[in-house]
Amino acid sequence: MKKYRIAIAGATGAVGAEMLTTLEKRNFPVESLRLLASKRSIGKKLKFRNEEINVEELTHDSFNDIDILLSSTSGTLSKVFSPSAVKAGAVVVDNTSAFRMDPNVPLVVPEVNPDDVKWHKGIIANPNCSTIIANVPLWPLYKKYGIKRFISCTYQAVSGAGVAAMDELSEQSEDYLQGNEIKSVEFPHQIAFNLFSHNSSIAENLFNEEENKMINETRKIFHDDSILISATCIRVPVFRAHAEALHIELKNPAELEDIRELLSASPGIKVVDDIENNIFPMPIDASEKYDILVGRIRKDPVFENGISMFIAGDQLLKGAALNAVQIAELLAI
Numbered sequence: 541m542k543k544y545r546i547a548i549a550g551a552t553g554a555v556g557a558e559m560l561t562t563l564e565k566r567n568f569p570v571e572s573l574r575l576l577a578s579k580r581s582i583g584k585k586l587k588f589r590n591e592e593i594n595v596e597e598l599t600h601d602s603f604n605d606i607d608i609l610l611s612s613t614s615g616t617l618s619k620v621f622s623p624s625a626v627k628a629g630a631v632v633v634d635n636t637s638a639f640r641m642d643p644n645v646p647l648v649v650p651e652v653n654p655d656d657v658k659w660h661k662g663i664i665a666n667p668n669c670s671t672i673i674a675n676v677p678l679w680p681l682y683k684k685y686g687i688k689r690f691i692s693c694t695y696q697a698v699s700g701a702g703v704a705a706m707d708e709l710s711e712q713s714e715d716y717l718q719g720n721e722i723k724s725v726e727f728p729h730q731i732a733f734n735l736f737s738h739n740s741s742i743a744e745n746l747f748n749e750e751e752n753k754m755i756n757e758t759r760k761i762f763h764d765d766s767i768l769i770s771a772t773c774i775r776v777p778v779f780r781a782h783a784e785a786l787h788i789e790l791k792n793p794a795e796l797e798d799i800r801e802l803l804s805a806s807p808g809i810k811v812v813d814d815i816e817n818n819i820f821p822m823p824i825d826a827s828e829k830y831d832i833l834v835g836r837i838r839k840d841p842v843f844e845n846g847i848s849m850f851i852a853g854d855q856l857l858k859g860a861a862l863n864a865v866q867i868a869e870l871l872a873i
């Protein structure tokens with residue numbers, strides 16, 4: 541079996557750390573692994589299999605002898621460094637927003653559009669986390685019944701904003717309970733014991749960036765610009781795993797039992813819909829799991845052929861690192 545020379549840019553970050561463990565857990569055929577981050581991380585060591593690997597500074601010369609770069613820094617840095625990686629002969633699986641809507645770059649959720657990997661020109665984009673988490677259960681419904689429109693309301697964990705944001709929730713929680721002053725650095729507002737509209741900028745259409753990502757990226761991944769999509773994205777004081785309420789108008793009628801069966805049989809999904817015991821998807825149950833949990837499946841009286849559901853998925857894994865490694869696996873076939 542061919543083995544691959546892998547580099548992770550942003551290896552010390554919340555997503556980068558999960559890329560490392562996901563490569564290991566899924567037994568990806570790694571020949572060598574280079575870990576890249578900022579100057580600040582020079583001297584750090586991270587464990588992969590039984591080896592301690594030194595973190596190096598990300599530079600334009602980091603990509604010699606690399607087959608696949610898993611890129612997970614910022615969009616700005618990815619725009620600077622990904623072209624150098626492609627020039628050096630690597631394929632970049634980019635977890636940032638830098639290239640997602642570039643018509644020359646495939647945007648891939650392996651359960652939905654794996655064949656798009658085939659037309660890459662050096663860069664393959666990993667979609668936004670809330671988009672991936674919604675797309676996995678929406679896709680089987682789209683294929684079987686068609687989707688005319690859907691509304692997504694998100695409940696997004698702080699780890700979606702990285703390591704520092706997780707620390708901020710811990711520190712603010714302690715300060716709040718001890719009656720100390722609350723300091724907000726990573727987020728614009730207090731996140732402990734509060735929630736607020738997603739901390740991304742508001743666009744001309746008055747949707748924020750995260751909401752527009754869900755709308756535009758879903759259409760690109762599904763290859764269907766006719767789906768009407770609305771989203772409200774909210775940051776909540778949860779450490780890990782995003783949840784979403786989805787309200788969907790199918791093109792054709794569907795029975796709830798058929799939907800449960802369809803979703804149970806679809807890849808990357810676990811139906812958690814225990815009506816008797818009131819057990820439904822929760823972030824703590826979705827954390828550190830690969831599957832998207834789907835429950836509260838019911839008819840939505842607002843739409844013709846309406847279906848509502850509540851879902852939860854680990855945005856560090858399926859929403860980021862796992863999806864990126866799955867793309868690398870498609871490249872390795």
Ligand SMILES: NC(=O)c1ccc[n+]([C@@H]2O[C@H](COP(=O)([O-])OP(=O)(O)OC[C@H]3O[C@@H](n4cnc5c(N)ncnc54)[C@H](OP(=O)(O)O)[C@@H]3O)[C@@H](O)[C@H]2O)c1
Pocket residue numbers: 549550551552553554555556576577578579580581598612613614615617635636637668669699700701702703704855856859860
């Ligand atoms: N968190 C999520 O759930 C999630 C989901 C989907 C997509 N994403 C996207 O994934 C990317 C990483 O997110 P994250 O949550 O992992 O962020 P993070 O925890 O803040 O990590 C950022 C990473 O980028 C590195 N970095 C920062 N400045 C750098 C520089 N000048 N040169 C080289 N490396 C630098 C950091 O290295 P140092 O440790 O050395 O600073 C760190 O490894 C972002 O683009 C984010 O939008 C995140």
